[in-house]
Amino acid sequence: MRVGLFITCLTDTYYPRVGAAVVAVLRHLGCEVRFPTEQTCCGQPAFNNGLLDEARPLVANLAGVFRDDEYVVSPSASCAAMIGEHGPELFSAGSEPRRLIDDLASRMFDFTSFLCNVLKADPAPWIDGLKLDNAAFHYSCHSRPFVSPETAVERIDRLLGGRVTPLERFDQCCGFGGMFAMEYPQISGAMVEDKVQCIEASGAKTIICDEAGCRMNIEGALHRKGMDVRVVHTAEVIAEALGLSLPEGT
């Protein structure tokens, strides 16, 4: 299977280790992975703030960049959904860019959905290697277009051998929301505070969270409080179990 990797700005800049893990796991499962460096942003920051004209060329760029890949996989469901859910409506029906973006939308997945829905991966090879004590799961809101909260829990259960429990209010937003976190820091801050309280109450030492934005938010609040809790992407956990991950802090 030929897969194009859509890295997304935040993962590219802040969490290269997640990108490396995605590549390693996909290759381990027999995918041929390509990373076209002409990719930039999906335009979500503009789109989410009503600036459709600014989002349009960015979506169109990605449609061109990934034109020939069988599948396009992103560590982030949020950016994948920007293309899949919102991308098409930015272009008038019947136009050439619309055709391209419709086509891309049908091939676009976040890593975990790709693993479960397309590859239908058997977790047996990594189950024994999982280093997961006291792990809890946070559901990222923007994965909604791909997976409901309930199914996400079942999925994580299957992929990670039932070693992860959902946090209390696991599907309540952590308060990230892109520009929202900076525009309404008080609300956003109070929301992540609630998330951290749920983490504290769970006693978990590892939080599984697939979105880079949510992760920055939750990690930021944990760091300010001096709490020693690790936040990781599903791909990192699997890559670690397979002995394929880059060193921590890369």
Place this chain on the structure above:
Amino acid sequence: MTQSSAFKQRIAEAIADDRLHRAVLSATVERDDLRRAEWARLTDVQGLRELARRIKDHTLDNLDRYLDQLITSFERLGIHVHFASTAEEARAATIDIAREHDCLHIVKSKSMLTEEIHLNEALEQAGLEVIETDLGEYLLQLDDDRPSHITCPAVHKDVAACAQTFTEKLGTPYTEDPPTLVKIARKALRDAFREADMAITGANFAVAESGTIVLIMNEGNGRFCVHHPRVHVAMMGIEKIVPTLNDLSVMLKLLARSATAQRMNIDTHLITGPKRDDDPDGPEHMHVIIVDAGRSAILAGRYREVLRCIRCGACLNACPVYRTVGGHAYGGTYPGPIGKLIAGLLSNYDHGVELPAASSLCGACLDACPVKIDIPRMLLNMRADAIGRSWENRAKSRLLRRAMWAMRSPLRYEWGQRLIRTLMRMKAGRDGWLRRGFGPGRDWTAAQRDMKAPARRSFRDLWKKGEIR
């Protein structure tokens, strides 16, 4: 003060109020959990939601026809029909009805529409006595307070606050025992009912084919309102119509479950006309005031689906922002996700233009909405409407435009990435974290969280160097 800084101030006040936060969080989480459990008990909740959506959409698409039918049905039953295109007309019509029938003492059952048009103040100014009879609303009226939730108006008050109000305003001995508090209210309200000559209610639904007004509640107050007083005035928005009693049954099934996780409310009144000759009780005169107040403008535009709302409050309970700030912070009649939409839409953006940005677009509201209003999508559209309308928005849009311009070229993207990395890593501590951000990052770190500095090398750097295997 700009609307948006006034909003921020209300948010700050709400967040500083720990008692409020605790009361709202626990009540909303509990209600949301109960609703989900009750929904799960239905054989096909998704099918039912879809059916409800279609009923509402069909009605809205043919609203002129169903309004005609409804009015004909009302008139056939001897119900007097009034049409108010503005809030002011609705208030005036109510006062006129009271005068026409020589009414002085009014009892009210809970109605968001009457809150929206500020009816009580107008009635009082016209020399009429008006008493709210829903327990929560009664309490708020005693306190000169406003509802902060659509279906649970006093959710922002804990028991101690209620107890205090009763002692202060009614002079009864202090107690925090809910049954005793209810008894106190019941006694006061019974007197009000005995004296009342006019009742004002809202209407949860109005059935076009039969002219039936449907009132849903959980306290006995509704029954007293519609049985004893001589005159009954029901006030309804134009969007409250359902075509048939069959359609109504679908709505009822969803409303009770979504609002309060009940299969049916304790009281579901189907009122079809005033007292008939052989009826033992009921009002001699019945009036319905059909209110537009900005709704037909919504109907005509791209936000039509917000008129599907059946005011169940489920989106409020599910919303993490509502859970955090409560209802008063929104500054209007309708709080929560649906409030963020209709505040601006009903007022043609006279107010509420800043509300749609105060959302993480998490989508919990859409999951909770029984009639599947795509609230996140509507919020996005309204954000587009808000562009350039305030200096805060102009600053944000300018910043985003610049960033998106940079993103249009891979080269600029990479240089931008390098610049940000260098700057942030310079300001970061040895552990790679910033305690105080700069630029827009200042707001990030102001909210009790640190900011991560970019990784030493980006993914693309690693890829280009062949270090990704």
